[in-house]
Amino acid sequence: MSATGRRGGATRPARTAPARTKPVRTPSQDVEVALIDAAERVLVRDGPDAVTVRAVAVEAGVAPMGVYNRFGGKDGLVDELLKRGFTGLRDALIARGEIDPGERLFGAGLRYREFALSNRAHYLAMFDDAIHQDVTAPEVMLIARASFDELVGHVRYGMAAGALAEHDPQEVAQQIWSTVHGAVQLEIKGMLLVPDPDRSYRDLLGMLLRGLRA
Amino acid sequence: MSATGRRGGATRPARTAPARTKPVRTPSQDVEVALIDAAERVLVRDGPDAVTVRAVAVEAGVAPMGVYNRFGGKDGLVDELLKRGFTGLRDALIARGEIDPGERLFGAGLRYREFALSNRAHYLAMFDDAIHQDVTAPEVMLIARASFDELVGHVRYGMAAGALAEHDPQEVAQQIWSTVHGAVQLEIKGMLLVPDPDRSYRDLLGMLLRGLRA
DNA sequence: TATAGTTGTAGAACATCGTTCTATCACATT
DNA sequence: AATGTGATAGAACGATGTTCTACAACTATA
Incomplete structure (x- = not known):
């Protein structure tokens, strides 16, 4: 067991804290x-x-x-890649000023796929650990969480506007995330069994919103 | 480049054909x-x-x-594992005699998750290539396709009964598959951000059927 | 300015991985 | 009984993550 070494301690040197004693040598x-x-x-x-x-x-x-x-170690470096990835994903999910709640969610959904397809390697590293890392740092999870919260915001907006049925926004956001992630992951891995992924994805978003609306 | 060897040829000995000359030595x-x-x-x-x-x-x-x-090589052995995995998945999706189309789809959805959670390693090998293999044999894809077709059958049944809106059954089955796969994959990887995955999954299936019904 | 200490470099080393190769051995068919 | 196919054991190669040791370079202090 334990395969490839990876000692216990080895905590990364916490390069955030300035150590406050003297102008710490950067x-x-x-x-x-x-x-x-x-x-x-x-x-x-x-x-x-x-x-x-x-x-x-x-x-x-x-x-x-x-x-x-x-x-x-390698995992620490990969974590930095994941951080960049999730930051990019969050940026993609930020509303582009859409007023209509449906449009806002639809747009975010489209941009989710766009990000994934334009950053396939990142996406697979984030959700598929294509680059094999042992554990994912909580630091990374926090940024991933920020992406999710962006989505939760859109859901709240939709409920407040009466466009979505009233439910726990977290639950609904999770449903959306599960759906788009599943579609995008299968598409990236070439396991989609439909001829026109672009159109199919739009239909999927339509079906999703239909299932969620008030 | 080319990382780890992996020669060109090395095609597996095609252990199906009996070579028809003499009672081939098994x-x-x-x-x-x-x-x-x-x-x-x-x-x-x-x-x-x-x-x-x-x-x-x-x-x-x-x-x-x-x-x-x-x-x-290793890939050939892994392919056998994948075959067993997809066969198990197909078995899980076969209808249990449910008459109501909604119940049939709901049941298949529940059993999909059940299979994935009971065979996490298989599932990750199938969809996440957790065991790193270079390419997936078309032989494997055929069995995967059979799982999918099982789902398509349920969709047809639902449309014929007027329970689902009329669309291309393949497209609709793909939507269902994307959705449940996304949810299950995130759950297995511990990336679900909801407290009660069991209940959330049921809600997800409910939302899905709501979005698909006539 | 000279000295000390931190930090990066270079390179070897270890264990493990997939894979190949070369012998040797056991069995089944002829 | 002779022959040949296939399995075995074990070494070997290249690549991986990781660790360690020696050496060079830079920064901060005396």
């Missing part, structure tokens, strides 16, 4: 962003499997040890 | 099922990551080479 943070950028580049260019410590280090022009010094 | 098929059974045992007991060629061979009391002799 560790060359360039290496950090260089590594994350490189990892993202490798992920998009060569796919999830190509995201190896050695490959990312080479891409960043940095020694492999940097990954362990700054992120505590 | 290659001790025991090794075959022993390996699949062992792989399944390892998968369920130790999780997807533990399904390694060596571990499965040990579990089966067989030499690692057996995997290559009989399945052409």
Whole structure:
């Protein structure tokens, strides 16, 4: 058991706290962003499997040890990728000023798929752990939660406007998320058994809103 | 590039055709099922990551080479696991004699989740490729298709009975599949943000049927 | 300015993985 | 009884995540 090592402690050096004693010597943070950028580049260019410590280090022009010094291992680096992913997803879900509640939800739904298809590797890393990581940091989950809350907001808006039936907004948002995620995940994996995914997805959103409306 | 070897040819020996010359010497098929059974045992007991060629061979009391002799590699063995998985899923979806179309669909939906939760490792291997395989054999896709067709049948039944709105049954079945898969996948991965998954899933099915009915 | 300490680099090393190869051995058909 | 097919054991290769050690470079202090 326990397969590949992964020691107990090894908590990442918590690079948020300034330690407040003296003008703490800022560790060359360039290496950090260089590594994350490189990892993202490798992920998009060569796919999830190509995201190896050695490959990312080479891409960043940095020694492999940097990954362990700054992120505590591969998982720490991957977590940064996931953070960027969920941030992008949240941005996609933010309302674009739609007044009509149905349009607002429909638009968010369309942009959800758009994000997933334009960032397939990210999406699979986020929901499929295509890049194998042991656990997902609570830090990441918090950002994921923010994406979800964006959706909950739209649901509340729809209920307040009388467009959606009154229910626990969290529950309804979860239903929406489950639905769009399922469709998008199957589409990315090529398991969709319909000829026109674009149209089918629109129909799915229509069906969804029909099932949820007051 | 090309990461881990994986030669070009290596097509599995097509153990279906009897070669029709003489009473073809049946290659001790025991090794075959022993390996699949062992792989399944390892998968369920130790999780997807533990399904390694060596571990499965040990579990089966067989030499690692057996995997290559009989399945052409790890992927071939994994394909067998997937076949068993999709067969189980199809069995779960077969109607239990429900007359009411809504009940029939609802029941199938409940059993879908039941199967997934009772066979988490299988399910993740099927839809998440938790066991990393390069491509999925068309043979596997055929069985997956059979599961889907089971669902399409229920949809046709519902439309014929006037319980569901008239649409392309394939499209509607795809909508249902996307929805339940999304919910179940998120639940298995612990990404559900609702307190009572059981109740939420029932509500989801209710919403789904509401959106689909005539 | 000179010294000390932190930080990154380079490279080897370990265990595990999928995979291939080379022998040796057991069995079944002829 | 002779022959050949298939299984076995074990080493080997390349790649992976990870750790460790030695060395170079930079920053902050004396």
